[in-house]
Amino acid sequence: MEEPEKLQRVVEARMKLKARFEEKMKATPSVADDRPMGKGNLNRHGMPVVPVGQVITKKWPVLDLGIQPSIPLDKWRLIVDGEVENPLVLTWDDFMALPQTVDTSDFHCVTTWSKLDMQWKGVRLMDLAALAQPKDTATHLMCYGYDEYTTNVALEEALKPDVLLVHTFEGQPLPKEHGGPVRMITPQLYAWKGSKWISRIEFLAGNRLGFWEERGYSNTAYPWRNDRYS
Ligand SMILES: Nc1nc2c(c(=O)[nH]1)N[C@H]1C(S)=C(S)[C@@H](COP(=O)(O)O)O[C@H]1N2
Numbered sequence: 001m002e003e004p005e006k007l008q009r010v011v012e013a014r015m016k017l018k019a020r021f022e023e024k025m026k027a028t029p030s031v032a033d034d035r036p037m038g039k040g041n042l043n044r045h046g047m048p049v050v051p052v053g054q055v056i057t058k059k060w061p062v063l064d065l066g067i068q069p070s071i072p073l074d075k076w077r078l079i080v081d082g083e084v085e086n087p088l089v090l091t092w093d094d095f096m097a098l099p100q101t102v103d104t105s106d107f108h109c110v111t112t113w114s115k116l117d118m119q120w121k122g123v124r125l126m127d128l129a130a131l132a133q134p135k136d137t138a139t140h141l142m143c144y145g146y147d148e149y150t151t152n153v154a155l156e157e158a159l160k161p162d163v164l165l166v167h168t169f170e171g172q173p174l175p176k177e178h179g180g181p182v183r184m185i186t187p188q189l190y191a192w193k194g195s196k197w198i199s200r201i202e203f204l205a206g207n208r209l210g211f212w213e214e215r216g217y218s219n220t221a222y223p224w225r226n227d228r229y230s
């Protein structure tokens with residue numbers, strides 16, 4: 001009897017969050033823009049597959065700050081804290097015991113390459129948020145990497161169902177150079193909004209800028225608006 005109750009609580013919390021951010025989500029560019037910029041067929045969100053200024057690559061380039069931290073699974077922790085009712089410190093086993101989602105999505109780097117149809121497996125940010133229960137005051141996330149990277153994301157973007165904390169790419173453990181054991185992905189925003197080697201997700205009561213955002217990258221990072229730099 002324990003499991004169904006627990007599940008019910010998670011579902012309830014998710015629905016509450018969804019309701020709270022529904023209006024804001026409708027106003028985000030990937031939902032609201034009627035003339036998104038780009039070319040090709042429309043993707044599942046109604047956006048052209050290739051956002052304006054992007055070139056498709058088959059290879060998967062590696063971008064980092066010159067550090068690729070090694071985090072053994074028994075040392076790995078994910079902290080979820082800040083403006084939440086229920087702060088969490090997850091071990092690897094805790095993380096893998098959360099509901100797992102498989103999804104295929106595209107990856108758009110601000111340096112103009114895009115890689116399409118990447119198959120991921122991991123935990124929805126939305127599911128993690130439902131466990132942590134953001135307070136009414138929460139508006140943004142600050143994500144931290146084990147390499148000291150930071151990046152900020154508005155909750156109406158972070159709670160979209162394709163935003164995942166992934167540990168598996170095309171059936172294999174996510175390679176270290178791409179952010180393994182776990183990284184975040186943000187298919188509807190430029191990829192710098194997804195921290196590799198993610199270590200902490202802090203809910204914020206207002207906006208704060210991350211590493212690249214402090215250095216002139218866009219706060220919002222919408223690929224179909226060519227929204228690269230501020
Ligand atoms: N922790 C961390 N996350 C990061 C970065 C980084 O340097 N450190 N680079 C960002 C940038 S600019 C991009 S485009 C993607 C690149 O991911 P990839 O190296 O797997 O292609 O990760 C993003 N997340």
Ligand SMILES: [Mo]
Binds near residue numbers: 063110111191192
């Ligand atoms: Mo990037």
